[in-house]
Amino acid sequence: MKAVRFEAWHTAPALRDIDKPTPAPGEVLLKVAGAGACHSDVSVFQDYDESLPISRLLQPPFTLGHESSGWVEELGEGVEGIAVGDAYLAYGPIGCGHCRACSRGQDTYCENQATNPYAAIGLGRDGGMAEYMTVPVRNLVPLGDADPVAAAPLADAGLTPYHAIKNSAHVLVGGGKYALVIGLGGLGQVAVQILQAITGATVIATDNKADAMELAAKRGAVTVEGGEGQAERIREITGGRGVDAVFDFVGVKPTIELSRAVVAVQGAITIAGIANGTVEWNFMSTPYESTLTNTYWGTIEDLYEVAALYRAGKIEMDVTRFTMGQALEAYDKLIEGSVLGRAVVVPHA
Ligand code: ZN
Numbered sequence: 001m002k003a004v005r006f007e008a009w010h011t012a013p014a015l016r017d018i019d020k021p022t023p024a025p026g027e028v029l030l031k032v033a034g035a036g037a038c039h040s041d042v043s044v045f046q047d048y049d050e051s052l053p054i055s056r057l058l059q060p061p062f063t064l065g066h067e068s069s070g071w072v073e074e075l076g077e078g079v080e081g082i083a084v085g086d087a088y089l090a091y092g093p094i095g096c097g098h099c100r101a102c103s104r105g106q107d108t109y110c111e112n113q114a115t116n117p118y119a120a121i122g123l124g125r126d127g128g129m130a131e132y133m134t135v136p137v138r139n140l141v142p143l144g145d146a147d148p149v150a151a152a153p154l155a156d157a158g159l160t161p162y163h164a165i166k167n168s169a170h171v172l173v174g175g176g177k178y179a180l181v182i183g184l185g186g187l188g189q190v191a192v193q194i195l196q197a198i199t200g201a202t203v204i205a206t207d208n209k210a211d212a213m214e215l216a217a218k219r220g221a222v223t224v225e226g227g228e229g230q231a232e233r234i235r236e237i238t239g240g241r242g243v244d245a246v247f248d249f250v251g252v253k254p255t256i257e258l259s260r261a262v263v264a265v266q267g268a269i270t271i272a273g274i275a276n277g278t279v280e281w282n283f284m285s286t287p288y289e290s291t292l293t294n295t296y297w298g299t300i301e302d303l304y305e306v307a308a309l310y311r312a313g314k315i316e317m318d319v320t321r322f323t324m325g326q327a328l329e330a331y332d333k334l335i336e337g338s339v340l341g342r343a344v345v346v347p348h349a
């Protein structure tokens with residue numbers, strides 16, 4: 001079968017013919033419906049190497065694709081209660097499965113990471129950019145009759161903003177609250193919709209691409225352009241009080257600086273973009289009792305909730321489809337920034 005393989009550090013992935021996998025006990029074989037191309041894949045194959053501690057969990061070669069969906073094709077030994085043909089999302093992270101973090105479905109923060117063999121499906125373990133993939137039955141989240149192709153990005157582009165927003169829910173409860181979404185790519189567009197669906201906050205959004213701003217405005221966000229006076233204009237919208245919850249899906253120095261410039265007293269800033277921007281912090285640099293945190297992906301329970309929002313029509317995914325033969329092109333377009341929403345590879349198109 002065809003698969004998009006990450007074969008060596010600092011090297012672009014390659015489209016290869018590999019053997020169709022066999023599900024191990026406790027796993028299923030999924031016929032892949034869709035697999036999203038993510039910026040973190042690009043970081044892995046362009047920027048990472050042995051010098052980073054995380055790289056131990058991402059050893060090439062493996063098949064990319066950590067946000068995937070598919071139809072059950074075959075059951076591994078001991079798997080019951082799953083019907084062949086049913087559509088599922090694959091929850092990507094795979095921890096030890098039995099520590100405190102994994103027990104609450106938070107494999108992302110597994111306490112036994114030091115001895116785990118890989119980080120996730122599509123990150124160290126073979127992922128969904130292939131015709132077929134194996135998934136532990138614990139990682140399957142049912143999609144019912146929802147379109148599994150358009151649903152694929154829910155597993156990361158939906159799950160990551162959902163987890164970040166749920167973590168900040170305490171500052172968004174009550175009337176007259178404001179949330180700011182910085183960066184309106186795959187994750188930011190979903191964040192705008194999730195904020196509308198599960199909080200009563202006024203959503204402000206910013207990006208330097210006009211078409212992304214337009215789409216966010218259509219979804220009810222108040223959009224603010226970048227450039228001179230941006231922070232002042234955002235504060236003005238909040239009546240001068242500042243933003244209660246800021247979600248930075250970029251994470252470069254200027255976006256973190258913007259977050260600090262607009263956050264309210266007792267507000268919350270979450271950095272979900274992994275651009276690794278650095279800022280200095282001191283007592284006077286942020287409003288009193290404001291918090292600055294990061295977040296990584298989400299829990300299995302969160303993915304059930306994201307899938308429920310999708311199935312209820314509360315969030316939609318902006319998807320540009322690519323065939324398996326165009327998979328490498330999907331990454332090229334992602335790198336040049338010319339994909340609106342998420343690039344999804346559809347192996348059985
Ligand atoms: Zn990702």
Ligand code: ZN
Nearest residue numbers: 096099102110
């Ligand atoms: Zn664990």
